[in-house]
Amino acid sequence: MDPEMLARIQFAxxxxxxxxxxxxxxxxxxxxxxxxxxxxxKKEAGWQGLAEFWTKLFALIFAFGVATGIVLEFxxxxxxxxxxxxxxxxxxxxxxxxxxxxFFMESCFLGIVLFGxxxxxxxxxxxxxxxxxxxAHLSAIWILVANSWMQxxxxxxxxxxxxxxxxxxxxxxxxxxxxxxxxxxxxVTTAAWTTGAFxxxxxCAWQLLKKRCVPEAQKGLKAGLAFAAVAMALLFxxxxxxxxxxxxxxxxxxxxxxxxxxxxxxxxxxxxxxVDEAAGTVHGPEVPGAVNIMLGRGLCADPENPILGLNDVxxxxxxxxxxxxxxxxxxxxxxxxxxxxxxxxxxxWWRGRLFESRWWLSFAVPAALLPQIANQxxxxxxxxxxxxxxxxxxxxxxxxxxxxxxxGQLIFSLIFFTLVYTTMALLxxxxxIKKIRDHx
Amino acid sequence: xxxxxxxxxVWFGLLGVLFIAYALLDGFDLGVGSCLPHFKNERSRRFAxxxxxxxxxxxxxxxxTAGGALFAAFPHVYASVxxxxxxxxxxxxxxxxFRVLALELRDKIESASWRCFWDWSFCISSTMIALLLGVAxxxxxxxxxxxxxxEIDAGFLGLLNLLEPIPLLSGLxxxxxxxxxxxxxxxxxxxxxxIRFDLLLRLTxxxxxxxxxxxxxxAWIFVTAPSALHxxxxxPVIGIVPVAAALFLVATGIFIRLQTxxxxxxxxxxxxxxxxxxxxxxxxxxxVPAIPPENALTIADSASDKxxxxxxxxxxxxxxxxxxxxxxxxxxxxxKKISR
Numbered sequence: 120m121d122p123e124m125l126a127r128i129q130f131a132x133x134x135x136x137x138x139x140x141x142x143x144x145x146x147x148x149x150x151x152x153x154x155x156x157x158x159x160x161k162k163e164a165g166w167q168g169l170a171e172f173w174t175k176l177f178a179l180i181f182a183f184g185v186a187t188g189i190v191l192e193f194x195x196x197x198x199x200x201x202x203x204x205x206x207x208x209x210x211x212x213x214x215x216x217x218x219x220x221x222f223f224m225e226s227c228f229l230g231i232v233l234f235g236x237x238x239x240x241x242x243x244x245x246x247x248x249x250x251x252x253x254x255a256h257l258s259a260i261w262i263l264v265a266n267s268w269m270q271x272x273x274x275x276x277x278x279x280x281x282x283x284x285x286x287x288x289x290x291x292x293x294x295x296x297x298x299x300x301x302x303x304x305x306x307v308t309t310a311a312w313t314t315g316a317f318x319x320x321x322x323c324a325w326q327l328l329k330k331r332c333v334p335e336a337q338k339g340l341k342a343g344l345a346f347a348a349v350a351m352a353l354l355f356x357x358x359x360x361x362x363x364x365x366x367x368x369x370x371x372x373x374x375x376x377x378x379x380x381x382x383x384x385x386x387x388x389x390x391x392x393x394v395d396e397a398a399g400t401v402h403g404p405e406v407p408g409a410v411n412i413m414l415g416r417g418l419c420a421d422p423e424n425p426i427l428g429l430n431d432v433x434x435x436x437x438x439x440x441x442x443x444x445x446x447x448x449x450x451x452x453x454x455x456x457x458x459x460x461x462x463x464x465x466x467x468w469w470r471g472r473l474f475e476s477r478w479w480l481s482f483a484v485p486a487a488l489l490p491q492i493a494n495q496x497x498x499x500x501x502x503x504x505x506x507x508x509x510x511x512x513x514x515x516x517x518x519x520x521x522x523x524x525x526x527g528q529l530i531f532s533l534i535f536f537t538l539v540y541t542t543m544a545l546l547x548x549x550x551x552i553k554k555i556r557d558h559x
Numbered sequence: 560x561x562x563x564x565x566x567x568x569v570w571f572g573l574l575g576v577l578f579i580a581y582a583l584l585d586g587f588d589l590g591v592g593s594c595l596p597h598f599k600n601e602r603s604r605r606f607a608x609x610x611x612x613x614x615x616x617x618x619x620x621x622x623x624t625a626g627g628a629l630f631a632a633f634p635h636v637y638a639s640v641x642x643x644x645x646x647x648x649x650x651x652x653x654x655x656x657f658r659v660l661a662l663e664l665r666d667k668i669e670s671a672s673w674r675c676f677w678d679w680s681f682c683i684s685s686t687m688i689a690l691l692l693g694v695a696x697x698x699x700x701x702x703x704x705x706x707x708x709x710e711i712d713a714g715f716l717g718l719l720n721l722l723e724p725i726p727l728l729s730g731l732x733x734x735x736x737x738x739x740x741x742x743x744x745x746x747x748x749x750x751x752x753x754i755r756f757d758l759l760l761r762l763t764x765x766x767x768x769x770x771x772x773x774x775x776x777x778a779w780i781f782v783t784a785p786s787a788l789h790x791x792x793x794x795p796v797i798g799i800v801p802v803a804a805a806l807f808l809v810a811t812g813i814f815i816r817l818q819t820x821x822x823x824x825x826x827x828x829x830x831x832x833x834x835x836x837x838x839x840x841x842x843x844x845x846x847v848p849a850i851p852p853e854n855a856l857t858i859a860d861s862a863s864d865k866x867x868x869x870x871x872x873x874x875x876x877x878x879x880x881x882x883x884x885x886x887x888x889x890x891x892x893x894x895k896k897i898s899r
Contacts, residue, residue, distance in 0.1 A: 179663060185616065186659035190652050192626055196641025197648050203641075207634020208862040212870055215627035219877035222620040227884035230613035231891055239891045278863075282635055282709065287863040521642035523710045532649045539656060546660065550667045 125529035126198045126520040129536060131502075133190050135495055136540045140184035142494055144225075145259055145308065146315015147177045148252030150346060154339075155248045159241060165334045169342075172335070172558055173319070174248075178233050179554065183547055185226070190536070192218075198529075202509055202519035208287045209275050209294055210265055217261035224254030256308065263303050264295050269510050270501070271368045273297035277513075286513065302364050305357035310497065312350035314490040317457065319343035320464075321487035322555055324480040331559055337474055344464050351458060358454070363414055369511060370427040372504035375440045376447035377410050383425035385418060386410035391448060394441045399430055401444070438506040446499040453493035460486050563844055566867040567858040570632040571846070573874055575839045577628055581621035582692075582737075582831050584885075588615040590741020592658065592685025593734060595678055597761055603754045604678060608665070610748050613892050615662065617885060619655070631870050635709060635860045636846045643703070643711025644695070651691045658684035686734055693733025696835075697726030699842055700780065700787050705849035709856060724779055732772040736827065736834075739765040739811070743824040748894045762815050762823075773808060786852070790841055797840050804833035 151173055158166035192214060195203050203211075228247040235244050274293030275286040288294055320343040326336035366373040373379075378394050378401035379386050385408045392403025408418045411426070420426075429437055460482060467473040509516040588611040598604045630637040641648055661681035665674055701723065704712045742761045749755060780787055791798050811826030842848050847856040861867060 182616075182659050182663040185619075186656045189623060189655050192623055192630075193641060193648055193652060196626075196630065196637045197645050198642070200638035200642035203630065203638035204635050207630055207637060208866045211627065211631030211634055211637070211862065212866060212873070215624065215631040215870060216873055216877075218620060218624040218627040219873060219881060222623055223617060223881045223884055226616035226620055227888045230617060230888050234609075234613040235891050282860070285634075288865050288869070291865075291869045521638075521645075523642055523712075524645045528645050531646070535649060535653060539653060543656070543660065546664060550664060553667070 120526070120530075122522070122524065122526050122529055123517055123520050125526065125533060126524075127516065129198060129529065129533050130194060131499075132533070132540070133187065133194060133536055135498070136544075137184065137187035137191055138494060138498060139491060140180050140187065141255070141259065142307075142311035142314035142490070143180045143318060144177065144184050145255045145311035146313065146346075146350070147173060147180065147318070148255040148315075149312055150315055150319055150342070151177060152249050152252040153346070154342060155245055159245045165338055168332070168335045169339050172332075173339075174232060176322075176551070176554060178229065179547070179551060181225070181229060183543065186543070187540075198521055198524065199509075199519050200521035200523070202514065204282060205285050205514050205519070206269075206510060208285060209268060209272075212288075212291070213261045213265040213268075213295070217258055217265075221254050221258035221261060225251055225258065228254065259308055259311065260304055263307055264297075264300055267300040267303045268294055268297050270303075270505060271298040272510055272513055286510075298368050299361075299364060302357060302361045305353065306361045309350050309354040309357055310490065310494055313347060313354050313457065314494060316343050316347035316350055317490050318487045320347060321484045324483035325555070326558075327474055328477065328480050328484070340473070341468070344461070344468065347457075347461055348465065351454075351461060355454070355458075359413070366414055366426065369505065371429070371432050371436065372438060372443065372501075374427055374429045374432070375438050375443035375504050376500055378440065378444045379410075379426060380428045380430050382428035382431045383420055383422060384428065385416075385420040386414075386426050388413070389444075389448070392444075394444050396440050436507065438504050443500050443504040446496040446503065449496040450493045450500060453489045453496070457486065457489050457493075460489075563857070563859050564864065566864055566871065567861045569871060570628075570861065570867055571839070571843065571858045573871075574625065574628055574632065575835065577621060577625035579832055579835050581618070581625055582835060583828055584618035584621060585615070586689075586737045586831060587611075587741045587744035588618055589685045589689045590737040590739065591745060592661075592681045592741070593689065593738045594742055594745075594761060594765075595682045595685075598754075598757065601674075603757065606749060606751070606754060607745055608662070608681075610745060610892075612662065614888055617888060628870070628874075631862060632867060633846060633856075633858070633861050636856045639705070639709050639711050639856055640847060643705075644713050647691060647695070647713070651688065654684040654687040654691070658688065689734045689737045690730040693730035694726040696733070696838055697729025697776075699838060699848065700729065701725040701784055702786070702848040702850045702852070702855075705847065705854040705856065707854055709854070709860070711847070725776070725784060728772060728776040728779060732769065732776050735765060735769040735772055736831065739769050740824070740827040740831065743815075743820055743827055746820045747824055750894070759818075766812050766815055770808065770812065773805075777805075787841055787848075790843060800833055800840055801837040804830055804837055807833060 151170065154166060154170045154173065157163075158170040195210075195214075228251040231239060231247040232244060232251055235247065239247075272286070274288060274290040274295075274297065276289050277284055278287045319339055323336040323340035323343060326332050327340065362373070362376075365376075377386060378389055378392060380399040380401075387405040387407045388409035389401050389403050389405045392401040392405070394401050411420070412418065414426070416424075416426075429440065460479075463479055464473065464483070467476050467479055473479070505511055507515050507517065509519045591607050591611050595604060595607060598607055626637075629640075657680055661677040661684060665677040665681070668674075704714070706712065739762065742758055742765055746755065746758045746762070749758075791801070807826050807829040811823050811830060814820070814823035814826055844858050845855040846858060846860070849855040862870075
């Protein structure tokens with residue numbers, strides 16, 4: 120296999136595996152800040168038990184996030200050397216800022232939260248919980264700044280240097296607040312909150328099904344539902360505005376996510392479908408004009424300001440349409456399923472039957488996977504949809520990988536990371552489930 | 560000498576500060592990890608692990624910060640070094656992952672063999688990290704094969720340079736010095752007679768090993784790599800720095816002998832500071848000295864002045880905050896609070 124494909128597979132694997140953990144630390148960070156806060160105020164055993172139990176789970180998740188995150192920071196240099204040379208002047212600073220303003224905050228205060236009970240005052244420990252949660256968010260913000268710049272580069276100019284052309288910064292703040300930064304931060308952060316909230320819901324639902332720690336689980340379930348409701352309302356709002364922005368800033372990716380081939384049509388939403396790239400069409404039922412309406416363009420096509428179709432994009436500038444389309448749709452389906460489960464949950468809560476309805480609790484347990492699946496597919500749609508560019512319009516992925524790393528080295532590292540990550544996944548599940556089972 | 564700006568000079572210095580902070584702080588927990596199997600009973604192992612548990616993660620972030628700063632300030636060098644030393648880097652990453660797992664998972668299952676497995680994992684990964692980083696520093700002293708376009712060729716399997724004497728001796732010195740540093744850290748954090756007795760035996764052996772590798776490495780560099788001494792011949796006054804490193808190492812030995820362990824810990828800390836400074840002064844203005852020398856990656860291969868300036872502001876704002884966090888953590892887990 121060619122080195123470019125191997126490097127891409129390895130990055131997808133390592134980034135995808137890493138991203139199972141940070142959304143949980145971000146979401147649970149907020150949850151812990153609230154629950155520890157209530158426990159600190161009320162000094163009630165139920166809340167304290169909930170807070171300490173979730174702190175332990177948080178620690179495990181955080182450690183796996185750290186272990187898999189280091190790989191990514193080094194991988195830009197190891198596997199994407201030409202990319203690093205080209206964008207380092209712009210892209211390196213958010214990474215360094217993330218380390219200095221976020222990683223230290225998270226890891227230092229986590230140390231105090233985990234081991235500081237009885238060694239620091241309860242007030243200072245609560246302060247540490249809050250700082251840890253803020254650190255997790257700062258980390259997300261800076262890495263998303265870096266990613267957003269790859270989608271919608273701004274605040275730079277191209278300079279010819281002795282080592283070849285590269286992007287150099289002209290305005291730091293324009294780079295930071297590039298067109299897609301704010302929408303992406305909102306969408307990913309609220310997705311992370313949702314991911315955390317659904318894990319809380321799932322674990323508490325399981326405890327209620329097994330009649331364990333009932334008072335604690337009831338408190339946790341209500342808190343989780345409330346958190347999920349807020350998060351999902353913001354998630355849908357940010358998802359909508361991200362899509363509207365995408366149509367303006369990355370029209371080719373937008374066309375691929377919705378399977379739009381003809382420029383200037385009143386775009387329809389495909390409920391599901393199979394993309395036929397050769398024929399330039401999507402087979403499947405559609406809601407006519409739905410995408411047009413969602414974009415705020417009304418029912419009819421606007422010839423002055425048409426929606427770009429893939430037929431007008433040269434083949435060499437198109438992303439893999441099928442994968443982008445299906446990933447985007449999978450993300451939307453998962454979002455819909457989560458909203459449905461949440462709505463049913465609130466209805467049961469309102470009728471006072473939430474803790475007794477075993478069928479809802481039984482659905483809520485595996486539902487912890489839904490936001491994870493949505494996160495993975497969301498990123499696949501985002502990153503695959505940007506292809507063939509690694510930096511939209513500036514640098515192609517085929518010009519970005521390290522040419523001095525051989526296929527043999529890549530196969531070695533790919534096998535190595537696959538083995539390590541498989542082992543890690545098994546260990547994580549084993550220990551995580553054991554912690555939940557042993558908690559009585 | 561290559562032309563360079565004040566900002567490039569400042570960033571060369573700041574990178575040095577970041578790597579020194581990493582070696583000082585993560586250095587002692589790597590050392591503790593490497594020494595762990597020498598503690599025979601569960602109680603002293605637990606003590607050793609509890610000493611590093613609240614702080615190791617913050618310490619490791621210095622390495623990430625140094626990596627991020629290298630990317631931002633010297634992107635070309637970051638790209639060349641990381642892709643050129645691919646296999647070694649993948650190994651290093653594997654060891655960093657393994658170490659996190661060992662620390663996190665060890666006490667999750669009540670089983671002696673489970674614990675034993677993770678203790679050995681912690682030991683091996685800590686030792687390998689120290690070794691690989693020491694080898695990397697050794698390669699900077701000896702110089703790496705760099706071609707005209709700035710790509711590093713690390714030889715067969717991307718690993719061959721590990722087998723050369725200077726990098727290998729440098730790696731072994733790093734392992735021994737950090738083990739000594741870690742054992743001293745444990746010593747000043749415990750009042751328990753039994754653990755102190757074990758540690759005292761350890762200290763003598765680790766000091767002897769450190770001294771042997773230090774002398775061997777120094778001698779080898781003098782004999783086989785006189786080019787590494789170029790800067791010290793040009794400006795003899797900077798020779799104070801390597802001499803200070805040697806004196807602090809000797810002082811460490813004396814303080815161990817006198818059983819004044821806080822001073823001995825300060826001794827290893829200063830030895831580390833001055834040894835890394837020696838390497839920095841020796842390679843300046845190169846970041847990666849090369850074979851042939853004209854292909855060296857220098858501090859002139861930096862990001863734009865604009866980025867260097869932005870990052871300098873970030874460092875000025877960020878580092879005091881980071882030091883404050885560290886102050887809080889280390890104060891919370893200071894020994895008087897542990898024993899009572």
